[in-house]
Amino acid sequence: MTAPTVPIEKSEGKPKKERQIIVGLLMAAPAFLLMILFLVTPFFGGIYFSFTNQRLIAATETEVVGFRNYTRLLSLSVLPLEPVVDETTGQPVLDETGELTYPRSREITRDEENYPQYAGLTEWFTFDVGDTRYVVLAGDPNFYRSIVNNFFFAIVVIPLQTGLALLLALLVNQGLRGQTFFRTMYFAPVVTSMVVVSIVWKFLYDPNNGLINEMISTLTFGAVGPINWLGNPSIAMWAIIIMSVWQGVGMQMMLFIAGLQQIPGSLYEATSIDGANTWQEFRHITLPGLRNVMVFIFLTITIAAFQLFDQVFVMTNGGPDNATTTTVFHMYREGFREQKIGYASAIAVIFFLIIVGINLIQRYAVKEKEA
Amino acid sequence: MATMHTPQIVETNHPGHWKKSVKTGLKYIPLLILIFFFTFPLVFMIVSSFKRDNLQIFADLRSMRAFLPVGELTLDNYRAVFINSNFPRYLMNSIGLTIVTILLAMLVNSMAAYALSRLKWRGQKLALSVIIATLIIPGQAVIMPMLLLVASLPAISFEGGVIALTQGWLDTYYVQVIPFVTSAFSIFLFYQFFQDIPKELDEAALVDGANRFQIYYRIIVPMSGPVFASVAILTFISSWNAFLWPIMTVQSDNLRPVMVGLLFFFQRDVQWAEVMAYTTMITIPVLLFFFLFQSAFVKSVATSGLKG
Structure with a gap:
């Protein structure tokens, strides 16, 4: 790597090169030390703790317990x-x-x-x-419940959010006057804190004095009665899904807009000469042109789905009946509230493996299509 | 095929333009409905923060009054947030923590990226690939062991003018800043940007007698405004919204940031008008920032999709 520069540097004398090494190391040192301390150490530490009964505040000596945490989680x-x-x-x-x-x-x-x-x-x-x-x-039904909840969230949110984002992108990319204004407004929830959004929506979802129930009741002339959005185990996850899509979809819309603008206009001109209609244009030019953006969006939405936490923490606390417990929430509950760091670390390791798995699937999907 | 074109031609030659303007006007209908969909919770939040109390908010729910600043409006809720909670302190904490984290993040990450992009040292390529590899680790995956780690790190405290060495970073300001200064993603953003700056500039400066550090802050930094803005915006969003970490590490009310303070205020007090005043105060400045620096915001947030 450094070979080509060696002869030149040598002819100029060694001190200069050594100085460059020192300056380089000094400038990189703060970032590297912090990364080793706050990313690498806890990462490997977590793998080690997952094989122990480590507690947050240790009352007794920590012991290595082998695969016991994993057995309990997975059996x-x-x-x-x-x-x-x-x-x-x-x-x-x-x-x-x-x-x-x-x-x-x-x-x-x-x-x-x-x-x-x-x-x-x-x-x-x-x-x-x-x-x-x-x-x-x-061994731990709540762990499986949380994994299932994450998958359910992902399976609903991926098509819903991607489809809605694409629709929005097409609507605000027609060349209408003022479309930047519309884009900005649709994007505004993305920059709003999830904690704030969750608290406001908790009020909106209120079964007795909630704006959403009032709007539904007005629109259906009272036919649809008050819905217990966050209190009903079979509805609570849907309530979180609707809110999460509302908050996040602006981001994917922007990605799609960027993707749309990269499709050369000459392609559309060529097909309109061939007499293609709007749907054919969309099907044969727009969609294939957005393929890379689409793969990136799938990946980011899936990863975000597995990181679901703030909404659950503020709005439902995992309930009712663990209907909205997620992997990260379960990890927080076991590690911080129950102080079982060893057990929570095992959850973290499995969580990490799921994220790596999603990344590998995505990478594989990209390669398959390119081949 | 040719017939498919005729309607278009006819339309453009049509004597009355009004048909076309109606058609364009119709295109705005879905856009306006969507504006309502995306903004009604925020409008409702802001409007409700000026209403007298729960009863007035509830009474207004049944009509468009929910979204309009009508009826008896008051600033009492804002006053109550300042008086009944530690809000001023939370706000100062969040502003301070956010500014310090942004400044350190810009300095530390850009220096590392400069060393990776411009200087030759042993292990440089390896360091770069390790940094890229760590992008896959989500922050939440290391949060539990990190909690244990920060509880045992040595710290310096100034109590009553005496400097003392204590154990544990729990319940401090630094536990809310230092772990979030470096980010592989920020280093990567800086690195990519620096790679595009022509190396001839460095060489010219070297000939003029500048040293490597001078090249960094006299040439590279002034040329990298956009990437510094991106890192500042991303760090701003994550620091300002910090929530799970301070919940676990900070117990003293006086050290809490705004989001954690909000949670406690919200749990203690279900005077919705006051809660909405609180959320309005911590949301509006961010939204104003966003409206002012829209394109920079969108660009940096959209590229951050992969960040943990």
């Missing part, structure tokens, strides 16, 4: 349960609504003597096949 098992049968009649016992009853999974997971294979596991969810009820048990 999964399925427990089949048969309906409860009345011993005298041989008939299944029914509850008040006439449904079959099943033994409680807790009775089995706590019975270490007879069922050692289920020890330490708790119920995540159940499903029925015929009369048999299958209980899915996990």
Whole structure:
């Protein structure tokens, strides 16, 4: 690397070159030291802690526990349960609504003597096949819930936000007068703090005195009743999704606008001579021209989806019933509130591997298309 | 194919222009609806901050009054935020922390990028690839071990005029600044920019007898306004919005930044008008900044998508 410059520098004498090395190292030193201290050290430290029972405030000596944190995080098992049968009649016992009853999974997971294979596991969810009820048990059901929530968020937000961003970009790139003004307004939420946005939207979503319910009720002439946006487990994540898309979509819109402006106008001229209609133009020129931007947008939205935290922290605190718990929120809860740094570090390692995985998939996708 | 062109020709030759202007006008309808969609929460926030109390805000929800500064308007909510909370202190903390972080980030990262881009030293290529590799590590992935680390770092404190060496950075100003000074992404932005500055300029300056450090601050820095602006804007956004980290590391009310202060103010007090006054005060200056330096903001934020 330095070879070509050596002869010249040598002829001028060594001191100058050595001085350059010293100046170079001195100028780079503050950044490198800070990076080693605050990025590299905690990164490797975290990998080490994930194999220990390190606590934030250590009451006892920290021990290396091997893969115990990972086992607890990842272990999964399925427990089949048969309906409860009345011993005298041989008939299944029914509850008040006439449904079959099943033994409680807790009775089995706590019975270490007879069922050692289920020890330490708790119920995540159940499903029925015929009369048999299958209980899915996990070492830490909330961890799986958080991963599933992140994936759900990502799967909804990726097409929604990308599609809306593209639509916005096309609308404010028609050459209309004042379109810069519209772009600026659509981008304004992006520069607004997520904590502020979450607090304002928490008010907007209020079930009794919320603006959003009032607007919906006005628009539907009272047909749609008050929605408990953040209090209903099956709606809460949607509420966070809508708000997050509102806050973030301006960013992808700007990326699409930049992409649109890089498509040469001559391509459109050529197709309009060929008589292509607007849809054909969009399909054959605009979309292929935006491919690189699109890949970048997919990647950034996916990574952001897995980093979801502030909204959850301010608006729902992970609830109701862990319906909005995310990986980072779970890590915060275990590491800071429960002070289990070792366990939280294991979550962080898995979180990091997911992010690396997303990056690799994206890189692979780009290479495939280029080939 | 030729027939497809005829309508266009007819339209442009049409005697009445009004048809065309109506068509253009119609194009603005979706844009205006979208303006409402993107700004109604912010407009509602600002308007509500001037209303008397919860009752008035709730009463106005059922009509357009929710978005209009009508009825009995007051500045009492703003007064209440200043008097009932430690807001002035939070604000000064955030302004100070943000300015110091921006200045240090510009200096430290640009020097490192200059050393990587312009000087020859052993391990330089390796250092560059390590920095690029660290871009993949999201900040949240290292936050837990970092908490433990800062709790055990040595610190200097000045208590009652006495300088003392203490243990632990928890509950200090530096824990909110120093870990966020360097960023691989900022170094990378500077590096890319510096690579595009012709190396002939350095050589000419060397012939004139300038040393390497003089080249950095007399030639490179003055030529790199745009990239310094980008790094300043990105650092500004992340410092001003700092939230999770100060929640975990700062316990003293007097050291809290605005976002954490907001959370405590919000939990203690559900006088929405006052909460909205608080959020308005910490949002409007940022939005004004953004409107003034729009293109620089958009450019830097849009390129930062990959930052953790």
